[in-house]
Amino acid sequence: MDTWIGLMSGTSMDGIDAVLVSFRENAVRIHDTHSIPYPEHLRHRLMLASQNQATPDEVGELDTLTGVIFADAAETLIRNSSVDKSSIRAIGSHGQTLRHQPSGPSRFSLQIGNPAIIAEKTGIATVGDFRSRDMAAGGQGAPLVPAFHQFFFGSKTEDRCILNLGGIANITWIPSNPASPVTGFDTGPANALMDAWCLDQTGRAYDEDGHWAQEGIVDQAMLSDMLSDAYFDRPPPKSTGKEKFNLGWVKTLVQRHGETRPEDVQRTLLQLSVITAVRQMPQSPAMTVYACGGGTRNRLLMGELSQALSPIRVLDTAELGLDPQWVEPTAFAWLARQTMERKPGNLAEVTGARGPRVLGAIYPA
Template sequence: MNTPAYIGLMSGTSMDGIDAVLVSFLPNELKIHATYSLPYTDTLRQRLTRACLNQATPDEIGELDHELGELFSQTALGVMDEAGVSAGEVTAIGSHGQTLRHQPSGKSPFTLQIGDPNIIAERTGVTTIADFRRRDLAAGGQGAPLVPAFHQSYFSTPAEARCIINIGGIANITWLPGRPQEPALGFDTGPGNALIDAWSHNQTGRLFDDDGHWARTGEINESLLEDMLSDAYFGRPAPKSTGKERFNISWVETVVARHPDVAPADIQCTLVELTARTIAMQLPEADQLKLFICGGGARNSFLLERLQNAAPAARIETTQVLGLDPQWVEGVAFAWLAMRTLGHEPGNLPAVTGASGDRILGAIYQA
């Protein structure tokens, strides 16, 4: 391989599996050499969900940390095999890990990602960078979202203002104003696919509502929606970040219990509307708003239709039109963050996370 190559490993709040991207960063462009995904088993997903809800012992969390270290390693080896490259041809792996808890506010802020990077470095023979969030947290930041720094590097242009919207389990936006004197901004807007998927699984046994087919059969219940929108998180000013420790099936059931006559399909439809409206109502004000979607939500046409309805003046497309498949944006971002760490360059945006300054992120685990 003629140019340095990095692997990005990403498992988001949807907790459906691990994505790996092998990528090189060239002047003014990037090149994806291969991609690979390893889905989680139903049993593992259930164990992770229990851990996220504080229903796991320290022993169980330790075992999950080890098991996920092995799975992240397998995913990295899988993408190397897809590309036909050896460990010696990969400069580093950037591993986000699997978030179990994210509590950036309060007396003792913390964020917890598992997937032991020692195991990744040992099994792959590639230097691994992980634990990206906690240095930003130590500097007074939210530790999230981190991908806006990559969004700014790859998607920003002085030709126009752009808003990158990542809809994973949690949704976040990055505002790229297009003017060098103005900083990029970003924050978590609230639930993305997390509640949609959780209700689908709770009611139908399906892990997700494919393309929003079930939600389309229902109707938006405005009373239920207003109750959901009353959650204090949505009105909180940035910087802010959240996760499944707040927006989960228990959250849905608590609100739904106050509206006992709403049909399950109507609840599903209303949850889609919740994601769309909470994104739309937190968008920046701009004359010509251009939204570019990435993450799993980019594959839900009903969600995108509702987002367009909630933001009628915006032009909505996916990041594919900007040259990067929406499925792989976050994986590429953590490869990029690994490159920044090795280059002794900061990986956070203090205007986004609220940290007291630029920080080099992540811990290095040598091959």
């Protein structure tokens, strides 16, 4: 039996999620999992770098430091697992995005966390740099999870919308009719703005369970101003990141609306995440929405989502056999398998690429 490792850290920069999995037909078996939060000082430096506040020397150093932590995550996962190490065919490492600029004259998407270090420390072939080939083929380089969502969550009887609530939210629409295309794109912020405002105002990295937001009320004028951002009306393909949806974006809006309590802003940002996701979903009364990512642990967010979508059902991906925390790292284990087998990992209709492409760079064992 071949096994695969997936390593993921998203725009939230909260830390690395690692899985050891195997695949059979359309089934996934998770053998072991491991998470490592970034040390606070590293997270802070990554945040600064992601805001363009780092020299090339610093970016190089961060590439090494995160590469070592990604490798540590894989090594701990392997050490604590009863799975035979020799069965592990490859590690798929998304890396840590520092910047994602999918449009403009010189498009790029920069992930750090040197895969050479992971391959060297583990002795296992490592696939990294998943986004750049899709971008070279004219695509957004994102989102890349929809192909895996289709593989694992596709159903012949139910239209499904997978909603990933990371720092940024992305949806994958999987119609039950195989003749209809799978579509997907980033809908905008999920946790990114809430985290940024919470950190700025309270010093806490995120608003646990939405408790703080719960104390506030939605500022309707500010919300409609936020909703007027052109990103939300743009047709797909589209993808975004913290280059756009960041603390500066929030502060500009807050300043425009004068006296607002900080908890009201937090509540408004939560509502923004809900409404932008819901409005951009296909209007299909028969679908079921399955959520994944860290945002599923925010009870207020999930409650508001259910209310906004009612009577459409909102569940999380555990209902389909995959815990919400492990969907993304499992997707990168699957993408590594696609690469090793020289199969495409992108969905061209999602990213806008000229066609399907074998993604990533292989760092041999």
